[in-house]
Each structure stands twice: as C-alpha cells, then as structure tokens.
Amino acid sequence: MPELTIGELAERSGVPASTLRYYERHGLLHSRRTTGNQRRYAEAMLRQVAFIRASQRVGIPLAEIGEVLEFLPDGGAPTPQFWARAAQCWGRAIDERIAALQRRREVFSACASCGCLTFGECALVA
Amino acid sequence: MPELTIGELAERSGVPASTLRYYERHGLLHSRRTTGNQRRYAEAMLRQVAFIRASQRVGIPLAEIGEVLEFLPDGGAPTPQFWARAAQCWGRAIDERIAALQRRREVFSACASCGCLTFGECALVA
C-alpha cells in the first residue's frame, strides 16, 4: 500500500494542502512523518477527509467533527458503522436547524404584518 | 424633541454603544455631532436601530441591511411602507434558506444510507 504525500492527498480529495495542515493542527487528521519531517498518509485517510468534508457540508462545525473522530480506531478509515452513527447525529442536527428556521419564520410573519418594531414589545427586536 | 446621547440610545435600544458606533462606521447609522464632537440622535433613530436588529434577527447580514437603508429618506424613521417592502424581502430570504436546508437534508438522507463517501461520486463530498 503506497503512501500519499500531502500534495497527492490534496489533489485526490480536492482539499487544499493548506487546509489539510490546518485540520491537522486542529486535531482532525494525523500523519506519519518521514525522516525529513514530511507528512505521509495511508490511502484510508482519503475516506477520513471525505468524512470531514461531508460533515462540513451539512453545517457541522469542525470542533464537533473532531469530537466524533475521536471515536475512530487510531489510523483507521471510518467504518460503515461509524458513518451510520455519525449520519444519525448529523441528520438530527439538520432537522433542528430547519425547525429553528421555521419557528423564526413564523415569528417574522407575525411581526411583518404588525410592523411595530417597538423595543420591549416586539418579538423581533426585544 | 429632545435628542439622545449614544448612552441613552444604547440603553433604550438594548444595543451597546460600541455596537452603535460600529454600525455608524459601517454606514448603517448617522448622527449629528455637537460642537464637542459627541453624537446626538433624534428619537426616530430608535426605530431605525429596531429595524436593523429585527433584520439581523432573521439572519440578514449587516451589509445587506445597509443597502436597504439607503432607500430611507435622510434622517427619517422607517415608514410602514418601507417596513412592508423590506419585510417582503426578508421573508423571501428566510424561505430560500429553509428551502436550501431542506434540499441539503434530502441529499444527506440519500448519502447517509449509501455511505460511500467517494470523492468525485458522492454528492456529499464532491
């Protein structure tokens, strides 16, 4: 199994190398180092980067993604079971955001027709 | 009609004075200056601050609020007509965000059951 340099991982994942280094600084990725201090990745890391990007896509902050990644067996790719459990979490997170937005929409509709904009009375400005 | 100092406007609106200055720097508010260079506001400004906060509440970025405020007659409070038109805009903006989130939810549901997470194929990571 050939290892990937950071440039190769960047190209194959579409994620800039600067971003991969950023993720590593923040504990979302880990890498083996060569004797010359350069990063080397197993191909499985590609899946882990995919997991991070997919999670970001649905609006999960990096810190939270990092917490979930702590449950990954060291150096292993995300397993189907791992993905299934994470997907359940992320799904609930999206649903909550949709619900919050819809509640806000209702408040706004009521206030839009009232138009008072009075501090201390209007739900939109208080 | 008595004028308000920035501290009074801050207290009556619940918006910190530092934030009011910040809004002014970014063109969302204007003030008269005393001979000693202190800010003075007409009471009508309270309504304008309310408009800004209400707009922020529904997720409109300050830059966009500022653009809309350009249509206000100089120094005047937001009229009911002004609010009605702005409210229509903001309502559409919320609806779009809800719709975008729901589309994302659908993509996610499909991908969550697939779980491939493959770059270039999966809609969640590509």
Next chain:
DNA sequence: CTCAGACTTAAACCAAGGTTCAGGTCAAGC
C-alpha cells in the same frame, strides 16, 4: 470653576475556517 462620569478615537482582540507569505528544507530525476 471643578470634577465625575459620559463621551471620543484608533487599535487590538475574539470566534471559525481558512489562505498567503517568507524563509528554509526535502526528495527525486538526470
């Protein structure tokens, strides 16, 4: 007139999620 408290400014700092840069090192092809 004096003095406390409110006001002024510019500049630095915060969160998140990065990008860019300078200066230096590594790896690989010839």
Next chain:
DNA sequence: GCTTGACCTGAACCTTGGTTTAAGTCTGAG
C-alpha cells in the same frame, strides 16, 4: 551531485459582527 519542485514552519492576513482597552475630551451638576 545538482537542480527543481514539493514540502516544512510560523506568522500575518481575510471575513463578519462585534468587544475591549488606552489615552484623551466633553458635558453638566454643584
């Protein structure tokens, strides 16, 4: 062995929506 491109680090910079701080000025009550 040399050269070139890829890589390394830390630091600075970016956006948005502010807050905090320092140093100095104004206003109004007594």
